[in-house]
Amino acid sequence: MSKTLIVLLGPTGVGKTDLSIKIAQHFNTVISSSDSRQVYREMSIGTAVPEKEQLEAVKHHFIHTHSIHDYFSSWECEQQTLDLLDHLFKTKNEVLLVGGSMMYIDAICNGIDEIPTIDxxxxxxxxxxxxxxxxxxxxxxxxxxxxxxxxxxxxxxxxxxxxxxxxxxxxxxxxxxxRTNTKKKRDFNIVKVGLNRDRAELYARINLRVDLMMKEGLLEEAETLFEYRHYNSLNTVGYKELFEYLEGNINLDEAIELIKRNSRRYAKRQLSWFNRDKEIEWFHPDQEKEIMQYLKRQL
Structure with missing residues (x-):
């Protein structure tokens, strides 16, 4: 039987995690993350890592598998994910790739030029x-x-x-x-499902999620990482704004508002990137029935 990589993608805060669990359980498969920050074990709250119950419900790969001290780029993501898929497809007909990191998804689906590891x-x-x-x-x-x-x-x-x-x-x-930008042939099928919401709805969810992250201890998490703030892995929304606060450049309320604003801007950039890909079939996250029907037809 042919092997298929199901790609569930969309902007930050849209609701990929909940639906990914249902899809993985339906197809009796596992999830490989394509999130460029959830891969780091020192970062949990600010990267919206799935809840403990979700991680236990379905086997996840590339969640907290690396350290911020490790170098992990799009090229490493491609190579390590392909190695994983080669192993998983020996027993699975479908594997679910979930995330919103544009370059990582692109690297896994289309390939990326081999760039040397930086000293x-x-x-x-x-x-x-x-x-x-x-x-x-x-x-x-x-x-x-x-x-x-x-x-x-x-x-x-x-x-x-x-x-x-x-x-x-x-x-x-x-x-x-x-950079050759040559698309590489994969020995498995790829089906892409995109999730999106009305902009006002999406932005409201992003703002609420930031508030919840702060209540869950995002500031305290940022404090533990402050000495490593120059790392590329920490040059990301949610942390860099709090580092500015911890350096005394802005107050906490300003930092929180900047996290919300920059998260919304990131979501907009994600959608602009994804909208160039005509292979993506778009749905609202609540269209669970329609998504399952679409996947069954594709498979």
Missing amino acids: PDLRNEVAERAQKEGIESLRIQLKKLDPVFYDQVDLKNAKRVIHAVEVCLMTGKPYSEL
Whole structure:
């Protein structure tokens, strides 16, 4: 029988986790996470890791399997997930991939160019420069090292700018020369289901979730990670705003409002990215019956 990877994706806060448990149980399968932050064991509240009961109800992979001290990129995600799928498809006809990290989902479904692992010392050096001199300094350096990629990249995306500079310095070559963007053939079928809600409904859920995270101890979690705030793994919504508060740059209410605003902006970027993919069939999370029927037809 043919093997199928069911991909359940959507913006942050839309409601992927609850539905993923039902789908996995229905098909008697497991879940592989494609969330770029839930993979880190030191981060729980701010990454909305599934509840203990949910993790026990269905076997999950790539949840709290790595440390923030580990280097884990889109390429590592692709390689490790493909190795896992090769193992799982020996006994399963379907496996469920769940998440909203655009680059990770893309890497698993379409492949990604092999970019060399960045030396930790170089990574720390670039991170310290970004912290001391600001991202503009790295933008200027990127323009010199790789003017082609400089014209392509979203210069407001600090993570992408930093990574490109790292690769240029590590390899001695322009990052753009290492990117082929060639889609790789997979030996399994892929069915993509997207979840979305009315914008007002989605934004209200995001705001509420931030309030719940704060009540559950997000600030205390951020305090335990404060000394590692320059790590790329912690350059993410929910933590970076609280680090600003802990550094005394803003007050707590401002930090909370920034988390909500930046979470909403991230959801908007996720949807813009996903909407370019015509293979995705979109549903409201409440359309559980229709989603199950669609998956059965596809399988």
